[in-house]
Amino acid sequence: MPDPAPAVLQVLPALVSGGVERGTVEIAQALVAAGFRAVVASAGGPLAAEVEAAGGRHVTLPLDRKSPAALTANAVALRHLAQGEGVRIIHARSRFPAWSALIAARRAGAHFVTTYHGTYNEGFPGKRLYNSVMARGDRVIAISEHIAAVVRERYGVGPDRLRVIPRGVDPVRFDPDAVSPDRVEALRRAWDLPADRSVILLPGRLTRWKGQRVLLDALGRLPEPRPVAVLLGDAQGRDEYVAELRRVAATLGDAVRIPGPASDVPAALALADVVIHASTDAEAFGRTVIEAQAMRRPVIASDLGGPRETVADGVTGWRVRPGDPGALATALSRVLAMPAAERRTVGAAARAAVLARYTTAAMQAATLDVYRELP
Template identity: 45%
Template sequence: MALPPDFTLLQVTPELETGGAEQTTLDVANAVIAAGGTALVATRGGRMAQKLTAEGGRLAQMPMQSKNPLVMLGNASRLVDLIRREKVDLVHVRSRAPAFSALWAAQTTKTPLVATYHGVYNAKSGLKRWYNAVMTKGDFVIANSDYTRRHVIAEHHLDPDRVVNIPRGVDLQRFEPRLIAPSRVETLRRAWGLDPTDHRVKVLLAGRLTRWKGQALLIDAVARLKRRGESNFLIILAGDDQGRRDYRAELERKISAEGLSDNVRIVGHCDDMPAAYLIADYAAAPSLEPEAFGRTAVEPQVMGRPVLAAAHGGALETVVHGETGWLVTPGDADAWTDALAQAVALPAHKRMTMGEAGRTRTRRLFSVEAMCAAYLDVYAKVLEARR
């Protein structure tokens, strides 16, 4: 089913700073442009906004990140004007706060609306459940994993036919080891202060510095590993603290107190993840809460790097235990110590075999091309149903 030749998509997302939802926004915008359409994104902006416009997308800058009711009402009015002015065919919203504005604007202009559930939102009260449910009030709901889809259907009592699973896709060109210039790897190695003669086993945890991502848990595990007499490893924590300076300081104190300054390094935000994964031997995703999908468990596998991931959420769909990596008991420091010990001790040729298995599987199941084709198919079906 094809989109109309003059199709205009408006995506609504809080910010374009960094993250899986933001990257997917850009990927889908590119797919719409490639299909001959127009791609608009209403957002506060951020470090990825320049990439959007450079690739042919158009930025509609407004405070979509705000949860202030008056600002949200103003956003709704601004979206109504934008939809009418640009003759928007379909609105796609990617977060709850802006969803209220987007839903109001879509209903006012009688424009179809779809929403992507990028995370499993906890609801400990009726009010929070009502707040989360705004993501289900449009024409269609997209979930980024089977785990998320099951949650959405059960939580909001939706017709399963209104919810589809479209796994997040990885740009196979961007994450192609053969296309990564050695100079990129060397530049990043220097930026991180890594000695090229350091042949210790390197484990990369890529993710913003926030407690639920599990950085503190991983430090606890490697402290136990070092007490066992193992020191042939370097843990690299790559991610922006996004203002959480107290948590970063807590991690730094823990590293110092455990005598791990030579074994754990916090390197900050990384703009070149393909090069980062080539530096690493393994990737770690020790999230304390289930990841709805977890691209940091998929991207390294595309690069041929085995993954140690917490055994819950989307990781159960993206990591095959013992074949492409290890699924580890969530929140259990001893279990993580054991898994790290196995990874560090694994001979290089077996590590490469595991990495190649992961690369083959993820390239087959999680390409950005397959994801975008599925998104465009949903758009076409929604437009047809409206007609």
């Protein structure tokens, strides 16, 4: 009887939504397609069904709980799972469950791989030690050169273990030629957007550091009739911040829409004349930037973190000083005043750059190459 295919176990808190969760599903799909067995352990969520649909196995464990007792119990459960499934690699994607995964890997004789997804705040004693689990892998995957520099500086991880694998976008889903005018028009009607005004889109969850307030302050500096700014994203319970945004929006007449999250992100991007990334803290990567670029949209991004790698200033978009409404207003005025043909040239260069480096397929292939490095 032939030996079973090698198994990789991915570990994360839950599979509800988000870039980490989507990346987990994408790697499970790639593993199955490459002849591996894909196992994912989490507390569950809607995306668990996608793991199973891809031919992987999802195992529900309380990996979203944070307590010493949970850490120990999850370590035991993961070790039993790894031994029962013949897991060769345990890949941790989040800090607290990573400690359980590290213990399980060492006791099961499996390799330990991590993906370092963020800069991770170190604001109180012991936090660097807590974060350090993400630098303890036999291989440590950084999602950008920016994150790789953080890992090298804080933990001294060298080229023998550190690998940079940027996040990717699906160029088929995010293809401007595949988005029908009807899909775009449906959003225009739903958001009550006038046909004679430019549309500025800021996609991202509604939280202060994502810079929605910076965009509204920039919008107030533009002459009337102003473009319409759409703040697209989930508030995730930040009611006070949303109320603040609505108060500021009320001073700008009919120039702001806050519709919540969108189910058709490609159509929302296709609707925009310019897409904004206004984060005031350094993004580890910034997937919304490459999604917009894949859709050939002009992008104005904060000049820090991941977008310094994905936005070539004046070629595939523009970068501005973060947290500066005046600088953002100036850039908006300049970009919106450009002839449409010039904006299309920038958009075409942006999509070409995404296709060259920032696709889901490239991310999947590079991650599988990391797994294959480990004996």
